[in-house]
Amino acid sequence: MRVHLIWIVITLFLIPTTAFAIKWERGGIDIMFSSEVSYQDITGNEEKSTLQEGWLYTENLILDLKQELAEKAKFQGYGHIRSSNDLQQQIAGRDWMFVEGYVRLADNLDTPTRYEIRAGDYAESYTPYTFNTSLLGTKAFYKFGEWAKVSTFWGKNRDEKLDAYARYSAGGRVELYYKEYLTIGGTFVYTDVARDSLEAGSTVGDQYNQVFGADLHLKLWQDRIHLEAEYARSIYNADRRDDTLMDQGDNAIVVRGDISPVTNLKISAEFERVEPWFNSVLGAASADLQRSKAQVDYTPWDFLNTMLMHEYSFNKLSDHSLEQYRTHTHLTSFSSTITPFLKREDVWNSLTVALQVDHTNSYTDDYPRTTDQDDLTANCTVSQTFPQWNYSLGYTHARNWNRVDKTSEFYSHAPTASLGITYPWLALMWAWTFNASYEYKEYTLSGLIDRTYRGDGGLALSYEKTRSTLGLTVAMEYYDNASGSPLGTADNMSRTYGIAFDQVLKETEAFTANLTLRASYKEYDEDAPDQDYNEGVYYCGLTVKF
């Protein structure tokens, strides 16, 4: 640990001499290095704290190389390495880790429009039913004029050792365009777990899945009508080592559209059906669910926005479903934003009142029912912004009716308030924030009451001339857990105090160095013996970028 402290001190002294830019005519390399050292001191019941006692270090090194090879050929190489003994910063307890790395070639590095080839860590988003996640591998796309785009990828899970299996994925997508009105897409993606990579602790079998998808996006009537549709079919096998498991095929479909016949009105509708055996390739689709949704957004006047939505959904769409009974859910939502003095030229024009009411009703088809409940939530928030301060006042009421388990029925009241003040004084910029909230929750059958009090406040002081920022925070939370109940957990209170100092040591176009010093102290008190603990964190961090 002493080595790291010495390293920070040495770096601080080296800053004036290392202030140079690694740039050349058609490229350059950005180097960012940060070194952080902290001491964490935990007293009392140490097992209740997530922090580690003792000295911790974290070092990050980021290299970002950019080179223009030709007018339409730009290269980037990026690497991020981290060394740490902090469990929060480590992956699976490793002291060293390659956080991210890739190389890529594109016509434009900020927003590639014609082509891109990338290898290393990447993310790709085709459609929700087919593929939208990150992998380790390679991806590429090429756009033919303004009428077609072809994309492809290959990759595997990033951490084979951690997952205890290797899963390979590959696929491609073709998009055809007709001006800006119509886009038609076709996608094929598959994923396959390598059988020889499976270990005794592997939590998946020899899994195989492939998805075919077709989608359409249509804009009509000067952008007043939008129509989107997607169909996908998957063929999935959970474990090909098991002869009794057959390939399972099912479909997913979504159709959504909206129309704005007038500028202040939008009517939307959506239908989605994802059959039980449908499995997207690491996608986000919700399996075994059919839902229909209608929504109206209406702004009758500039100062009033309203939204009304209703959605009905159910699961167990077919015999393929694993569920024994169907669950129906109705959601109704209303929201409105009112700025009553919008046209005034004074501070009242920012006064905003926001209302939100949500009602959910869900029940199962079985008898006696395993689910049968209603939830109602109503929220009202008033906020206003002045030249040097702003405030927000809110109130939320929630009510639950549970006809299966009466003991969990409750209602709650939760007022909130927050205040922000920013003003210059004594050549400093002062920024104060205060938040307070209270929640009262009563279980109707037992009469048990949960109360929660929360409050926090902060001050950020910045001095622009020396680029210094000083932050002070105080937070306090008190939970009165089911008072009077022998089943309730013990009441508890936490208090947190913090101070942080950020100093820009040097900032030029080619070089920046920031120093951060931070200390925080948390006290946790519980109304039960031997449960209290305290956490002290003392932190020093240096970030150098050139």
Added chain:
Amino acid sequence: MGVNKGLYRSGIGIIFLLSFLISAWGAAADEPSITSARIGAKELMRQSEVTVIKEDLTRDREVLIVGQAQGGGPQVEKVEVSLDNGQTWKEAAGRERWQYQFAPLPNYTYYLTLRVTNADGVVSDPKRFGTTRLTYLPITLTELIQQQADELARAYMSKNLERYMGLISRDYQSMPPGWHRLRRAIENDFRSLNNITLRFTVNQVFNLKGTIMADIHWRLTYAGLLEPKEGYVEIHFDPADHLKIILQRKDLYFGSVIIGHNGSVLVTSVFGPPAFEFTVTDLDKIGATFVSVRVRFVSGGVVQFDGNVTLTETPPRSGTFTGSRTFSAFPALSTITATYIDEITSDWRRNLRRTDTFP
């Protein structure tokens, strides 16, 4: 009478619809207006709040606003930009296609509005564009996502449901599917957990079209947990909606995934008709009332039954769940397998499958 009432209602509906259409054509009368305004990939039109970070600046460390305007018949004469809600105006470069750049102050909020003047001297009402609060934060995208993740952790730790759900997009997709289902899952967590400590570390951030995808490590403890839980969650943030969350997958830090004890499942035969009883013991599920196990009945190499069986907590709040199922016949060489998933991740990556087979 009923028909008349129906006609009357239909008539009122048609009148409303016509009034909307008429007002639409009225509102769409040719006036000069801004048709687009962006900073990089960030849309400014109809956005009340936009945050600009280091990656959004030009090489000269300036904010570059690029847009298009139309004169409503006559040509565009000039486009003007105000950064103080219309108190002072600066002329942008260009006409139908225009741009404006300025050096932003860090942590300062600008009130951006725009207006267009056409060749006839008609000036558009700045309120047609509205006011966009533009704040420059001198941080990188990774740092911005870390701030958002910290805010999420604070809301979860303080069991502040409204604050937590305020960070979730109403278009939330999974897991679980939909904003309201997530709200219920979080509410259940807050009902059953105390003294929560949750920390996020952002490892990778990918800026894709329409979404920011981040791989985030989390570490969690709460009262009664024997040792901290940890995992990797992939979170998608919506850059057009205050970086609200639209998707969470992989190792979830909330909902039914939170475990501290290893569950177990037991299959036993019941005398009499060929029935089997299934028992799950999982102290993490105390008070859950119901859990389900997946049962597969294979006879002669053919799957006769493959589905879920719901078990009921007996006695209440015991963490022990029992249930049974009767089969019409149970010939020799038949097996029945019950699988209980003790942990659920959205891609089935780290599930703990507890399986028992009979015989």
